[in-house]
Every structure is written in C-alpha cells, then in structure tokens.
Amino acid sequence: MSPATSHEAFVEANGLRHHLTVWDGGGRTTVLFLHGWLDLGRTWTALVEALPPGTDWHCAALDWRGHGQTDRVPAGGYYHFADYVRDLDQVARQIRRDRLVVVAHSMGAMVASLWLGARPEAATGLVMVEGLGPPATSPAEYVRRMASWLDQTAPYDPARFDRPMQNLDHAVARLHRAEPRIPADRARRLAEWATVTGPDGRLRWRYDPLHRTHAPVPIPLEAGLEFWQRITCPVLWVGGTLSPWTGPELDKRIAMLPRGIRHRIPGAGHAVHNDAPEAMATLLAAFIQSLPADPASR
Structure with missing residues (x-):
C-alpha cells in the first residue's frame, strides 16, 4: 500500500465527526x-506503507475525539476513557467488514482493551503496541488528581496550555524530542500532518x-x-527493547492476557510503529495470517 491509495473519511459517533x-x-x-x-491516525502511515506487496486489507486509522481532524468536545465537556470506548464501539460498527483486527498504541491500546473486555466478540484479533494498562494509583493519588484537575479546568483557560511553534522546523524538533529515533524525513512528514496554522501565523x-x-x-x-482477562x-x-516501560510488573500484566503472545522489537522505543515500521509490519502480517478466516470459527 502507498500514500497514493489513501483517502479521507468521516463518520459520526456520539455527536462528533470522527476522521479516518x-x-x-x-x-x-x-x-x-x-x-x-x-x-493522530496518520502516525500509522509508515507501517501501512511497509506492509507486504499484495496486502488486500481494508485499513483505517482513526483520529480520536479532540485529536487530528476529529471534532473537539464542546465547551464544558471533557475527554474521559469511557467516551473513547463508546466512540470506538460506534466507529467499529460503521466501518468493519467481515473480520475486524484492532491495532492500537499506548493510550489507544488501553481504550481497545476496555472495549474488548466489555465486548469480547467484537474483534477477531488485537495488537497492543506498548499497551501498558492503567498505572497503580493510591487512594491519596486519586484525591491529588481531582484537586489538580479542578485547578486546571474550573475554570479552564486554554491559553495556559497553548504551545505555539514558529515554523515546521520547530515542530519537527519537538517531535524528535518525543520520538528521537524517527528518521528526519518521516518526522517532517508527520509534523506536516499533525500541525495547523493559527490566526497568528504560528503552528x-x-x-x-x-x-x-x-x-x-x-x-x-x-x-x-x-x-x-476478559479479552x-x-x-x-508488541514492545520496543529501548522502551522506558519494561520490567517484571509489565511482564506479569501481559501474562494475564488469556490468548496473548509477546514480542519485543530490537532498537525500537515506545513508538514502535515509527521506530521500526518494517519489522512491525512483518509481525502484523504474520499475526493476521494466523487468525481464523471466519469470525464465527473463533
């Protein structure tokens, strides 16, 4: 598959227009x-481009609510995990064909695991890329987080969180701080998709x-x-050997997946799909090839 074969699509879920x-x-x-x-969904482009020749899948990369070109919540709204799960449930129903395989990174993997725990029949397979599960949180931390949230949002002033960039080079530099292993050309292309010019001329x-x-x-x-455990x-x-999130606690969590298999890609960090798209594409193709052809045969 190549960028030339892609197109944009929109579906409505829970009153918001979602971009794919x-x-x-x-x-x-x-x-x-x-x-x-x-x-944003375009982050998966390098992986899709690296899929084996002749791959005939119907691939769709979603922008979550408030990300990319998907609508933001109206004033007074917020982004709770339950909202993402509900959006996913509706989007998947609208776009799926005979089989549905979900490939999800980090926060996306968390949302997918909540959805497939609640609706275990909804997908034929799941790929969790650096899916970590929720952090261990003490009762005191819940109180602290609620207080912090109120300080930040009651009232909410978006100017407090405004981080404009002077130009695309500035955006690429910021992207590289978060994903230091992504090649320069790929980082620039992703920054072009991930930014928009504001009224002040800044990105x-x-x-x-x-x-x-x-x-x-x-x-x-x-x-x-x-x-x-209900998936x-x-x-x-799939994880990266250079990811900061490793260790026995994560290993114990992964072992709780009833039908889970684990693979770490050498030289990749947290953003495995951008650090090693070719290796990730090979793993993904082999995994989907191993799944039942007929969802009813699971």
Missing part, C-alpha cells in the same frame, strides 16, 4: 489503527490542549486488568 485515513485494498478484513495520546498541534490537563479519575489497576480473541503484544 483509509487505505482500502478491497479485502474483507478491516484493520482499525488506534493512535496514542496527543498523536499548533492538531490536538485539543484540554488533553494536557490531568484526567481526574484514572481507571483502577485491578479493574483494568480484569478487562484484560477472548488472540492478542499480540
């Missing part, structure tokens, strides 16, 4: 790509700055892992 980038190979397997926090990321506030009520760790489809968990 679609690469349609004409097949009956829909692969729904879900990005992480402050990212800003396409996400709603409200996302930069502290979410008030994290999902409890025990509840998050219960969702993981019945095969799960491929």
